[in-house]
Amino acid sequence: MTAALRFDPIRLPPECVKLREEVRAFLAEEIAAGTFDPHQPKREDIDAREFSRRVGAKGWLGMTWPKKYGGHERTFLERYVVTEEMRVANAPTRRFFVADRQSGPVLIKYAPEHIKMEILPRICRGEICFAIGMSEPNSGSDLFAAKTKATKTDGGWLINGTKIWTSSAHIADYMIAIFRTSPSTKENRRHGLTQFLVKMKQPGIQVNPIGQITGQFEFNEVVFTDHFIPDDHVLGEIDGAWKQATSELAYERSGPERFLETYYVLTELVRAVGKNPDTRSAEGIGRLVAQLHTMRRMSVSVAGMLQAGKEPVVEAAIVKDIGTIWEQALPHRVRDLAAFVDADVSNHETLDKQLDFATKTAPKLTIQGGTTEVLRGIIARGLGLR
Amino acid sequence: MAESDNIVAETAEKIFADLADAQTINRDKDGSWKTPLWTALNEAGLPLSWVPEDCNGSGASLADGFSVLSSAGRFAVAVPLAETMLAGWLLAQARIASPEGAMTVAPAGPRDRITLNADGSLTGRARGVPFAKEAAHLAVLAHDGKGWSIALVDAKSCRTDASLNLGGDNSDTVTFNNTKPLTAKPAPKGFDQNTLLLMGCVARSLQIAGALESMLDISVRYSNERVAFEKKISKFQAVQHNLAKLAGEAAAALAAATSAADSIVNATSFDDAVFLEAAAAKIRCAEAAEKGAAIAHQVHGAIGFTIEHILHRYTLRALAWRDDFGNESHWAVELGKMVAARGADELWPLVASR
Ligand SMILES: Cc1cc2nc3c(=O)[nH]c(=O)nc-3n(C[C@H](O)[C@H](O)[C@H](O)COP(=O)(O)OP(=O)(O)OC[C@H]3O[C@@H](n4cnc5c(N)ncnc54)[C@H](O)[C@@H]3O)c2cc1C
Numbered sequence: 001m002t003a004a005l006r007f008d009p010i011r012l013p014p015e016c017v018k019l020r021e022e023v024r025a026f027l028a029e030e031i032a033a034g035t036f037d038p039h040q041p042k043r044e045d046i047d048a049r050e051f052s053r054r055v056g057a058k059g060w061l062g063m064t065w066p067k068k069y070g071g072h073e074r075t076f077l078e079r080y081v082v083t084e085e086m087r088v089a090n091a092p093t094r095r096f097f098v099a100d101r102q103s104g105p106v107l108i109k110y111a112p113e114h115i116k117m118e119i120l121p122r123i124c125r126g127e128i129c130f131a132i133g134m135s136e137p138n139s140g141s142d143l144f145a146a147k148t149k150a151t152k153t154d155g156g157w158l159i160n161g162t163k164i165w166t167s168s169a170h171i172a173d174y175m176i177a178i179f180r181t182s183p184s185t186k187e188n189r190r191h192g193l194t195q196f197l198v199k200m201k202q203p204g205i206q207v208n209p210i211g212q213i214t215g216q217f218e219f220n221e222v223v224f225t226d227h228f229i230p231d232d233h234v235l236g237e238i239d240g241a242w243k244q245a246t247s248e249l250a251y252e253r254s255g256p257e258r259f260l261e262t263y264y265v266l267t268e269l270v271r272a273v274g275k276n277p278d279t280r281s282a283e284g285i286g287r288l289v290a291q292l293h294t295m296r297r298m299s300v301s302v303a304g305m306l307q308a309g310k311e312p313v314v315e316a317a318i319v320k321d322i323g324t325i326w327e328q329a330l331p332h333r334v335r336d337l338a339a340f341v342d343a344d345v346s347n348h349e350t351l352d353k354q355l356d357f358a359t360k361t362a363p364k365l366t367i368q369g370g371t372t373e374v375l376r377g378i379i380a381r382g383l384g385l386r
Numbered sequence: 387m388a389e390s391d392n393i394v395a396e397t398a399e400k401i402f403a404d405l406a407d408a409q410t411i412n413r414d415k416d417g418s419w420k421t422p423l424w425t426a427l428n429e430a431g432l433p434l435s436w437v438p439e440d441c442n443g444s445g446a447s448l449a450d451g452f453s454v455l456s457s458a459g460r461f462a463v464a465v466p467l468a469e470t471m472l473a474g475w476l477l478a479q480a481r482i483a484s485p486e487g488a489m490t491v492a493p494a495g496p497r498d499r500i501t502l503n504a505d506g507s508l509t510g511r512a513r514g515v516p517f518a519k520e521a522a523h524l525a526v527l528a529h530d531g532k533g534w535s536i537a538l539v540d541a542k543s544c545r546t547d548a549s550l551n552l553g554g555d556n557s558d559t560v561t562f563n564n565t566k567p568l569t570a571k572p573a574p575k576g577f578d579q580n581t582l583l584l585m586g587c588v589a590r591s592l593q594i595a596g597a598l599e600s601m602l603d604i605s606v607r608y609s610n611e612r613v614a615f616e617k618k619i620s621k622f623q624a625v626q627h628n629l630a631k632l633a634g635e636a637a638a639a640l641a642a643a644t645s646a647a648d649s650i651v652n653a654t655s656f657d658d659a660v661f662l663e664a665a666a667a668k669i670r671c672a673e674a675a676e677k678g679a680a681i682a683h684q685v686h687g688a689i690g691f692t693i694e695h696i697l698h699r700y701t702l703r704a705l706a707w708r709d710d711f712g713n714e715s716h717w718a719v720e721l722g723k724m725v726a727a728r729g730a731d732e733l734w735p736l737v738a739s740r
Contacts, residue, residue, distance in 0.1 A: 005599075005633065007641035009648035011740075020738065088734050263734075271730035279719055282726065286718030287673075289725055290666035293737055294642040301641060315637065322634045379633055380626035383606050 005315060009297070010304030016081045023085040026058060030091070038090045039350055041264055042214065042357050048092035055086075055093075056126025061100050065108060070121030076307040080300065084256035088263060094168060094218075099123045099130035101255065103176050110236035110244065111197065119174070119197075133163040133177030133198065133222060140165075141374050143178070144190045144242065148224060150179035156231050157181075157196070159204070159224040167368075169207045169220040172200050182239045190242035195235040202227065214360045253369070254302040254316035259295045259323030261365055262358040265334045266292070268351040272341045284337040288330070295323050314382030321375045324365045331358035394435065394446050395453035401426045402461040408696040411464070424465050424488070433470035434484050441483045443474055451475075452647040455589050459596020462699045464555050466490055466517035468589045473525035476582060480536035480571035487522035490515055492560050496583060496712045500562055502528035502535050506570060508544075508562040516710055518558035519548045526567065527582050534578055537567035553703035557710075581656050586711030587668035588650055591643035594671040597704040598636040601682040604697060605629060609685055625685060632681040639674040642667040649740070658724065659739055665717040672714035675704040 065071025139145035148161025182192035204227030435451040437443020473489035492512035500510035551557035609620035646667035679701035690697040
């Protein structure tokens with residue numbers, strides 16, 4: 001066989017059952033206390049600072065990291081349970097999600113020891129928020145076209161240029177960014193970029209919010225003007241970011257957040273059709289549930305492979321490709337299926353509002369974190385086509 | 387893709403590689419490939435994998451049998467292997483010993499029901515029974531008004547109207563007209579027509595997933611050979627993206643089918659969770675068959691549309707298998723009804739329990 005795709009039927013181990021109950025109980029308490037509304041996915045008004053700390057106090061941030069950094073040395077599969085329960089409940093995770101999923105693991109791999117000791121425990125306590133500074137006005141899918149410059153100076157680097165679409169930069173304490181430290185070379189156009197840890201809210205950094213079609217302000221333009229970064233904030237090899245950028249993507253790509261982003265409209269549809277749906281609704285719901293179940297089994301399988309120390313890069317890209325296309329289409333499918341629902345059912349207004357928001361959210365799902373086209377390129381490479 | 391991880395599956399894989407080569411079979415106009423293949427499978431005890439040794443079988447585990455079916459799908463095997471395995475499994479539920487030779491099961495769909503009459507005879511019609519024409523015996527699930535029974539029937543004692551499915555394999559109508567079975571015994575408690583159909587669904591899902599793996603393999607290989615506009619077609623981005631989508635469909639089918647098989651292996655009963663797994667596998671694999679087969683043909687251009695090319699052996703069988711043991715529309719309605727009956731807030735707990 002040319003392709004070596006594997007999706008073994010990995011099951012969550014028994015310890016996950018108890019953990020799931022704990023997470024559900026915690027979320028139920030938070031909902032009861034009014035921290036967030038599970039029926040309201042649009043949640044930019046919530047300052048979830050205290051919620052983040054409470055999640056940290058539960059031991060649910062940095063779950064898989066070494067204890068010496070404040071982590072809990074639990075498995076990827078346990079982390080998986082926490083992530084999916086939070087997502088399905090529409091919990092306000094934005095403040096800690098990026099740090100926990102992505103930034104922490106990058107620091108563990110590439111940051112000097114004293115930085116790890118300083119920052120990782122704070123992530124685990126839910127105290128700090130991270131942003132990712134990859135995209136620029138003229139560098140999106142083509143990461144290696146990034147121009148924002150880091151110029152060597154005494155004891156560190158001076159940064160000049162602009163990052164854009166930077167989610168959460170307006171609330172972030174840190175950003176992990178790539179900057180140009182050398183020109184690319186003829187032989188290797190990916191050469192010359194270096195990964196840095198940036199402390200936000202410092203001189204030389206201006207954050208300008210950008211409105212989105214949902215009405216939210218989640219991402220930003222970040223302008224650097226002679227912003228100073230000390231030498232010990234370089235992450236990994238100078239000019240060698242291209243060697244580091246790919247390995248963590250498997251974590252980023254295949255999690256439950258890659259197909260559950262608009263899940264709430266499915267729950268609400270099931271509520272709206274009631275206990276005795278007509279054939280059309282039943283078939284539509286049955287197909288959606290079959291597709292959802294399949295993606296989740298694929299995603300759990302990838303989490304299991306990560307736990308086993310494998311790097312399922314192609315499998316992870318497939319999960320994100322199929323998952324994001326599904327969650328993007330979901331509001332439209334639910335709209336179709338809701339067309340003949342009794343206008344007087346009690347949750348009709350909730351469903352309409354949710355559909356409105358999910359439909360506006362949908363376009364971003366196949367763009368953020370690598371477009372569909374980029375993902376298919378990765379899969380094609382894995383198949384031996386390029 | 388998934389390499390075989392047990393000796394039973396390895397044996398099957400080796401027999402298929404030696405005696406079920408798609409190219410050879412496709413060229414063979416008089417069907418002379420069939421007997422050696424079936425003989426080898428029988429000698430290895432594979433058709434009766436799921437029959438305990440004291441019922442005449444080889445007593446392999448459910449898991450081993452499922453991997454044989456994945457392999458059979460990868461080779462688009464066109465002999466009643468899956469059917470004989472299912473029939474043996476069904477008979478074993480009532481501790482009826484399996485006879486030698488090919489078997490199949492009836493009913494093979496949700497709309498047909500066979501009645502066990504008071505005098506012990508069977509009445510009813512089963513449509514779309516795979517390979518009935520080639521089977522010496524049928525394993526039948528019948529209802530007597532009170533409960534389910536499992537019966538072994540001599541194929542000669544019922545009427546079989548032959549018909550072919552999309553893949554050109556027999557898919558026949560079997561009529562029982564006061565047919566006397568060779569044996570009939572009560573089915574175990576809780577065993578009903580859905581149990582049989584869901585087991586059939588998982589078998590077909592594994593076969594479809596296997597066929598999709600082969601479609602991907604053949605299509606990738608072809609795209610790396612075929613030249614157009616002075617380039618290998620694999621270098622065109624549109625072709626690459628189509629193949630990436632095919633890989634996604636194959637992956638989804640593989641994940642859904644192996645997960646469902648695994649859930650049956652570990653199940654103590656056919657509860658809601660097993661129902662979700664098996665129905666979802668059939669639905670998702672059928673959807674994948676449609677999308678995947680279309681892409682495999684697209685990548686091949688005209689050559690893949692010829693009877694001489696092997697591609698249709700996989701694409702048409704995968705499409706045909708969608709119809710067996712309840713098609714995806716049927717199971718989607720059933721799954722949708724179950725989800726609705728459990729209620730909106732019970733959907734996530736059900737999905738997350740898997
Ligand atoms: C909601 C949201 C949040 C985001 N958050 C962040 C963040 O926190 N940090 C960050 O750094 N970035 C972030 N991004 C940016 C995101 O990573 C980029 O938008 C994405 O990588 C695509 O880049 P682009 O928008 O410049 O589009 P382009 O790269 O210009 O692409 C435009 C179109 O062309 C296609 N295309 C481009 N190249 C090819 C090719 N080689 N082959 C085929 N098609 C191609 C693309 O697939 C796309 O369809 C966010 C984006 C969104 C929508």
